[in-house]
Amino acid sequence: xxxxxxxxxxxxxxxxxxxxxxxxxxxxxxxxxxxxxxxxxxxxxxxxxxxxxxxxxxxxxxxxxxxxxxxxxxxxxxxxxxxxxxxxxxxxxxxxxxxxxxxxxxxxxxxxxxxxxxxxxxxxxxxxxxxxxxxxxxxx
Numbered sequence: 001x002x003x004x005x006x007x008x009x010x011x012x013x014x015x016x017x018x019x020x021x022x023x024x025x026x027x028x029x030x031x032x033x034x035x036x037x038x039x040x041x042x043x044x045x046x047x048x049x050x051x052x053x054x055x056x057x058x059x060x061x062x063x064x065x066x067x068x069x070x071x072x073x074x075x076x077x078x079x080x081x082x083x084x085x086x087x088x089x090x091x092x093x094x095x096x097x098x099x100x101x102x103x104x105x106x107x108x109x110x111x112x113x114x115x116x117x118x119x120x121x122x123x124x125x126x127x128x129x130x131x132x133x134x135x136x137x138x139x140x
Contacts, residue, residue: 004070005081007035008062009042010050017061018052019084027053029071038069055082082123093117097127108138115139 008018021027029035030046044051053071054061055078062068073081083094093114100110114124121139125132 003056003072005056005073005078006054006059006062007038007069007071008052008054009044009048009067010052010063011066017058017085018054019081020049021046021051021053023084024053024077024081027071027073027077029073029077035069035071042067053081055085058085079126086119089117093119094123094127097124100128111135111138 007021021030035046039046039051086094093110096110097114097119100107111124111128111130115121115135119127121135122132124130124139125135128135
């Protein structure tokens with residue numbers, strides 16, 4: 001696994017992985033000379049339907065031979081990307097986890113629901129602001 005997210009240019013339909021960069025919101029990397037040069041070399045713009053952005057933990061999904069470019073994202077940008085890349089039911093739970101930071105009501109139930117839905121413990125900790133060890137202990 002790499003620490004960078006990846007811009008990927010697909011040969012065919014986008015499928016169900018990655019997200020269009022525009023769906024994540026403004027990304028600092030999109031205005032860099034490296035990204036602009038790569039897009040120009042590929043003959044596409046940042047709004048191309050073939051262009052997808054994947055978080056670091058999903059880079060194994062990149063098809064062999066696909067044109068790709070590692071891009072560093074800030075913490076907030078990476079959090080937005082992960083949220084957009086998550087399945088809709090997981091995205092809803094992630095929104096609840098973010099809201100959880102300011103409220104302890106239903107804490108144990110929400111953490112258990114998130115774990116049962118497949119949200120990884122490290123992501124629950126990141127979104128809820130809870131310590132990772134606490135999350136692991138409360139969801140096992």
